[in-house]
Amino acid sequence: MISDFLGGVLILAGAAIIAVAALGLLRLPDPFTRMHAATKAGVLGAGLTMLGVGIALGSIPAVMTGVAGMVFLLATSPLASHALGRAAYISGAPLAPATFTDALAGVLPRNVIDITPGRVVRRSATAAEPRLTAPDAVSPIPFGSGASPMMASTARALAGTAPAPLPMRSITAWLVGGPHQSHATAFALSVGRDTGAAVTGFSAIDSGAADPSGPVPIGGAAWSHWCNDARRQRQRDHAIAALSDFERQAGTNSVGMRHLEDGFDRLIAVAGSSDLTILPALVDSMGEPARFDHEIADRVSLASATPVVRVRHVPQGITQALVIVADTPRCGHLGVAVTRLGLWRDVDFHLLPLGAADGVATVRARETAALMQQHGYTATVLAAHPPALDVWQAQRLVQGYPLVVMARLSNRRGVLAMMRTDLHEIATDQAPLILLP
Amino acid sequence: MSFLGLCLTLAMVLIAGAILAVAWRLLAGPSSADRVIATDMLGLLAIALAALVAGLTGQQAFLDVALGIAVFGFLAAIAFACLLERTSATQEGPR
Numbered sequence: 001m002i003s004d005f006l007g008g009v010l011i012l013a014g015a016a017i018i019a020v021a022a023l024g025l026l027r028l029p030d031p032f033t034r035m036h037a038a039t040k041a042g043v044l045g046a047g048l049t050m051l052g053v054g055i056a057l058g059s060i061p062a063v064m065t066g067v068a069g070m071v072f073l074l075a076t077s078p079l080a081s082h083a084l085g086r087a088a089y090i091s092g093a094p095l096a097p098a099t100f101t102d103a104l105a106g107v108l109p110r111n112v113i114d115i116t117p118g119r120v121v122r123r124s125a126t127a128a129e130p131r132l133t134a135p136d137a138v139s140p141i142p143f144g145s146g147a148s149p150m151m152a153s154t155a156r157a158l159a160g161t162a163p164a165p166l167p168m169r170s171i172t173a174w175l176v177g178g179p180h181q182s183h184a185t186a187f188a189l190s191v192g193r194d195t196g197a198a199v200t201g202f203s204a205i206d207s208g209a210a211d212p213s214g215p216v217p218i219g220g221a222a223w224s225h226w227c228n229d230a231r232r233q234r235q236r237d238h239a240i241a242a243l244s245d246f247e248r249q250a251g252t253n254s255v256g257m258r259h260l261e262d263g264f265d266r267l268i269a270v271a272g273s274s275d276l277t278i279l280p281a282l283v284d285s286m287g288e289p290a291r292f293d294h295e296i297a298d299r300v301s302l303a304s305a306t307p308v309v310r311v312r313h314v315p316q317g318i319t320q321a322l323v324i325v326a327d328t329p330r331c332g333h334l335g336v337a338v339t340r341l342g343l344w345r346d347v348d349f350h351l352l353p354l355g356a357a358d359g360v361a362t363v364r365a366r367e368t369a370a371l372m373q374q375h376g377y378t379a380t381v382l383a384a385h386p387p388a389l390d391v392w393q394a395q396r397l398v399q400g401y402p403l404v405v406m407a408r409l410s411n412r413r414g415v416l417a418m419m420r421t422d423l424h425e426i427a428t429d430q431a432p433l434i435l436l437p
Numbered sequence: 438m439s440f441l442g443l444c445l446t447l448a449m450v451l452i453a454g455a456i457l458a459v460a461w462r463l464l465a466g467p468s469s470a471d472r473v474i475a476t477d478m479l480g481l482l483a484i485a486l487a488a489l490v491a492g493l494t495g496q497q498a499f500l501d502v503a504l505g506i507a508v509f510g511f512l513a514a515i516a517f518a519c520l521l522e523r524t525s526a527t528q529e530g531p532r
Contacts, residue, residue, distance in 0.1 A: 008444030011492065015448030018485055022455030025462050025478055031470040034462070038478040049448065049485040050503055053492040056441055057500070062491075065500045069484070069507055076511040083518035084477060088470030091521045240467075 007056025014048030017041050029096035029233075031088045039081035047073045094240075097233035168197040168342060170274040172306075175203040175246055176296055177238025177280075177287030184280035184311035185246050187433075189253065191276070191343065200256040201246045202271060203239040204264045205232065231286060238287030265303075272304030276341060281312040281434075292409045292428050301408075301436035307337040310409075310434040315402035318344060318433070322401040323351045323379075324423060325365040326387065330407035330437065335368035337437030338405060339375040349377055349405075352397065353384040354423060387422070394426040404431040445492045452489065456482050473517045480510030 024037025047070035054066020092110055095102065104110075173188035175181065185201075192199035243257065260267055264285060271277050279297045284290035292298065297310035321344065325331050338349070351369050355361035365381050372379040385397070398404065404427045427434065459482060463475035484503045491499030 004439065004441045007492075008441045011448045011489070012444045014485065015451040015489075018482065019451040019455045021478065022458040022482075025475060026458040031468055031474060034471060035474050038474050038481070042478050042481040046481040046484040046488075046507075050488045050500065053488040054500060056492050057495065057497055059497065062497045062500055065497070065504060066488075069488075069500070069504045072504070072507055072511075073481075073484070076507075080477065080511055080514035080518075083515050084470075084474055087473070087518035087521035088468075091468070091470055091524075093468040093470035 003055050003058050007052045007054075010048050010052025010055060012052075014045045014050075014052055016045075017048065018045030021045055029098070031093040032085055033096065035081055035085050035088065039077050039084070043073045043077040094236060097229045097236065168195040168275045171195075171197045171199045172271040172274040172277045173199055173201045173246065174271070174277065174279045174296065174300070175201045175239060175242035176283050176285065177235075177242045178283030178289065180280040180282060180312055181242050182245050182249070183313045184278055185242070185249050187309070187311045187314045188278040189249055189255075190314070191278070192255075193253070195343070197275065198254075198256065199250070200258060200274070201243065202258050202267050203243060204260040204267045205235055205239070231288075234288070235286045242287075268300055268303045271300065272306050274306055277301075277304065277306050277308045279308055279310050281310050292425070295409060297434075297436065298409045307341055308436040310436065312432045312434075315432045318347050318402045320348045320350065320401055321403040321405060322398065322427070322431075323349055323365075323368065324354060324404065324406040324427065325351055325361050325368060326354045326407065326424075327360040327364070328407055331361070331364060332368075333437040334405050334407065335371040335379075337435065339372060339377065341435075344403065345377065347378075347403065349379040350382050350401075351379060352382045352423075354387045355384060356386075357384045359384070385423070389423055391426065394423045395430065397423065398427045398430050401431060403433045403435065405435040405437075407437065409434070409436070441492070445489055448485075449489055449493075452482060452485050456486075469521060473514075473521055476517060477510065477514045480506060480513060484510065 018041070021037045021041035024041065025034050028034045028037055050069040050073075051066040054063045054069075057063075086108070089104055090108055090110060168191075171188055171192050173185060175185070188199055188201075191197070239259065243259065246255070246257070258267070258270075277300060279300060281295070281297065282289060282292075283296060284294045285296045285299060290296075295310070297308055301308040323334055323338075325334060338344070349369075349372060351365040353359075353361035353365040362381075362384050365384075369379040369381050385393075389397070406424055406427060408424060409428045456479070459475050459478045463472055463479065466472055484506050487499050487503035487506060491497060491503065
């Protein structure tokens with residue numbers, strides 16, 4: 001009778017501990033904490049159940065089997081849990097967002113990110129050599145060798161053929177997430193296919209933006225830590241979704257991927273050494289919806305010298321493009337950015353000077369048009385408009401252009417920027433593709 | 438129903454709920470490490486289940502089954518861990 005009672009209590013205790021372990025497996029945030037729940041509470045629960053049943057059965061062999069089972073489980077679970085935790089770390093299982101130090105960083109090799117099993121990571125190092133767009137596009141100097149550049153371009157212009165564009169070799173696609181990310185990915189991959197350039201997907205956790213700038217940290221450090229954790233978790237989720245979407249869209253094409261946990265600014269520097277950077281619209285560096293003045297596109301285009309394309313969606317076919325030439329210094333790079341990219345060679349570029357009829361902007365627009373024509377583009381200068389347009393006029397101007405080339409998303413900051421009257425801002429709201437030099 | 442029978446039935450219900458939770462984790466993942474850990478946990482649940490069946494039927498042989506599952510569960514955990522390490526190593530290459 002006493003053995004029945006003792007056995008029953010042990011069985012119930014064991015089952016309850018196992019239930020708690022399963023709850024932990026369900027609710028804990030990352031594989032390592034889940035491993036803790038499974039291999040400590042789980043092992044104790046299973047062992048107690050075995051022991052309890054052995055005692056309840058009452059015979060000496062049954063009790064000994066129960067004791068042996070429990071001892072065996074207790075002896076082996078440290079080995080199993082150690083092996084599982086090590087394997088989880090090496091396979092790159094994500095750490096919970098509340099993790100602040102990774103003591104194994106640099107000690108064990110670690111995969112980049114690992115969400116679906118059986119996926120194949122394609123590295124850009126093993127990618128096939130990108131094919132060239134033109135036979136003579138090998139030279140890094142655009143106008144051939146031998147004769148002076150001016151002579152060569154004149155000769156080509158006389159012969160009626162456009163000079164060969166610089167081959168585009170590498171494209172950076174930022175994978176930050178948000179509603180426009182899949183369009184940006186599709187655009188990056190299509191440009192990569194058309195030009196033969198290698199496409200690399202970048203994603204980074206922006207720890208620099210983790211200062212409690214959003215909600216006021218009422219309640220002190222715990223609350224602000226919680227806010228940061230939640231933000232980092234969301235950022236990881238966005239990055240994971242964008243990475244897997246990138247892989248899915250890439251299909252069998254060879255693409256490269258990089259994910260950095262702490263290196264947003266470092267990644268901007270690396271992206272600056274590619275030919276083109278492609279970014280989704282209307283998200284900030286953490287994948288959260290953002291207004292234009294906090295957009296990742298604006299931040300990256302200001303920080304790197306590489307042209308940036310901000311994608312809202314991929315237009316059907318690009319036949320016309322609007323180039324907004326204002327009198328700010330950055331607008332001087334607009335024509336250079338377009339001609340260096342070598343994309344959109346059969347597009348009609350319309351240059352719109354913003355300023356007085358014979359002001360700086362108009363002169364610059366004429367010079368830019370001349371440069372683009374020398375490179376074989378069709379460029380026409382529209383009539384100059386004053387910088388302050390009324391909204392309807394601005395919308396009419398921007399309408400119908402799938403591609404807009406301009407220097408910044410907006411020239412204004414602060415509260416006044418809420419009122420969208422500037423042509424830049426109207427274009428930011430409307431254009432599907434924006435090229436920022 | 439005796440006290441022991443009540444305990445056994447209650448324990449069965451608890452284990453059944455735990456199996457559902459662990460199965461959800463096994464299906465949902467999201468990482469393969471999660472799935473391996475869930476598999477390991479399922480082995481532990483099977484041990485408890487076999488022990489409970491031994492208690493319910495009074496057959497002592499089921500306790501030996503539980504012991505056998507324990508041995509194989511340990512080997513399976515080690516093997517899965519090696520597999521996870523090795524596949525990730527071949528996918529990404531050593532740094």
